[in-house]
Amino acid sequence: MNIIQVYKQFPTQDACIAYLEKVRWNGKPQCPYCKSHNTTSYKKGHRHHCNNCKTTYSVTVATIFHKTKADLQKWFLAISLILNAKKGISSRQLARDIEVNRNTAWYMGMRIRRAMFDDNDLLRGIAKMDETYIGGKPRKGGDGKTKGGPRKRGRGTKKTPVVGMMERGGRVRAQKATKLSYKKLSTLVRGNIDRDDAVLMTDQYNSYFRMQEIIDHKVVDHGKCYVDGDIHTNNIESFWALLKRGIVGQYHKVSVKHLNKYVREFCYRHNHRDDVEVFDLTIKNAMGGTQ
Numbered sequence: 001m002n003i004i005q006v007y008k009q010f011p012t013q014d015a016c017i018a019y020l021e022k023v024r025w026n027g028k029p030q031c032p033y034c035k036s037h038n039t040t041s042y043k044k045g046h047r048h049h050c051n052n053c054k055t056t057y058s059v060t061v062a063t064i065f066h067k068t069k070a071d072l073q074k075w076f077l078a079i080s081l082i083l084n085a086k087k088g089i090s091s092r093q094l095a096r097d098i099e100v101n102r103n104t105a106w107y108m109g110m111r112i113r114r115a116m117f118d119d120n121d122l123l124r125g126i127a128k129m130d131e132t133y134i135g136g137k138p139r140k141g142g143d144g145k146t147k148g149g150p151r152k153r154g155r156g157t158k159k160t161p162v163v164g165m166m167e168r169g170g171r172v173r174a175q176k177a178t179k180l181s182y183k184k185l186s187t188l189v190r191g192n193i194d195r196d197d198a199v200l201m202t203d204q205y206n207s208y209f210r211m212q213e214i215i216d217h218k219v220v221d222h223g224k225c226y227v228d229g230d231i232h233t234n235n236i237e238s239f240w241a242l243l244k245r246g247i248v249g250q251y252h253k254v255s256v257k258h259l260n261k262y263v264r265e266f267c268y269r270h271n272h273r274d275d276v277e278v279f280d281l282t283i284k285n286a287m288g289g290t291q
């Protein structure tokens with residue numbers, strides 16, 4: 001859903017709340033504290049009283065929208081903007097678009113990212129595994145040129161490695177990895193790829209050598225992500241390119257602490273690029289607890 005559709009479908013706070021109540025409870029309010037359905041709903045303010053534990057609550061308790069001051073319509077618009085921003089959206093831009101201050105926009109963006117997670121369905125078929133490196137640019141000297149010689153790339157630099165796996169057809173999983181040891185990489189394979197129903201493709205990097213022990217493994221020349229002459233366009237290299245452009249262009253300084261949240265955002269958007277129901281899915285994720 002684009003922002004015009006969101007704007008039309010959810011013109012008021014009431015419309016947003018009605019939708020959230022339908023997604024979360026399917027019309028039957030349940031106390032988030034004691035799980036009782038024995039409730040009395042107040043006509044005003046969309047609050048419900050639990051007759052069991054005697055508390056009152058609204059549909060946003062324990063969700064990303066809890067205790068928010070911003071209108072839910074703004075949240076919905078922000079979700080739509082983030083889902084549709086292929087290269088990501090900065091909090092400054094989000095602040096301008098939905099007319100909130102920058103801190104609020106940053107906070108909303110971080111919370112929305114918590115609802116952007118995929119199910120645990122494993123990757124199958126031909127799965128390419130690869131890493132990229134994310135990090136700040138080196139300091140510039142007075143002449144605008146890089147200090148300390150040419151910029152190092154990839155393995156051996158102080159940048160943070162991000163490891164990704166993509167199946168043919170394009171589903172991707174990626175996350176930061178502090179170490180690229182066999183142990184770490186094989187754990188990622190086990191957790192993300194169906195080892196009985198997949199062929200793992202990697203380059204010749206040492207840590208991949210023993211993968212044959214746990215999965216059918218093929219080594220390819222670096223940069224080549226096609227098999228049998230069949231070039232598939234949804235390859236992991238183009239995913240890395242988009243991720244890097246997004247992080248450099250929109251988010252500038254992403255701390256290592258938050259890096260995974262941005263990586264997951266890009267994975268989610270990529271995995272749902274043709275999914276017409278991704279807005280509803282994201283709201284569902286947001287209501288069903290966050291990860």
Ligand SMILES: [Zn+2]
Nearest residue numbers: 031034050053
């Ligand atoms: Zn209760």
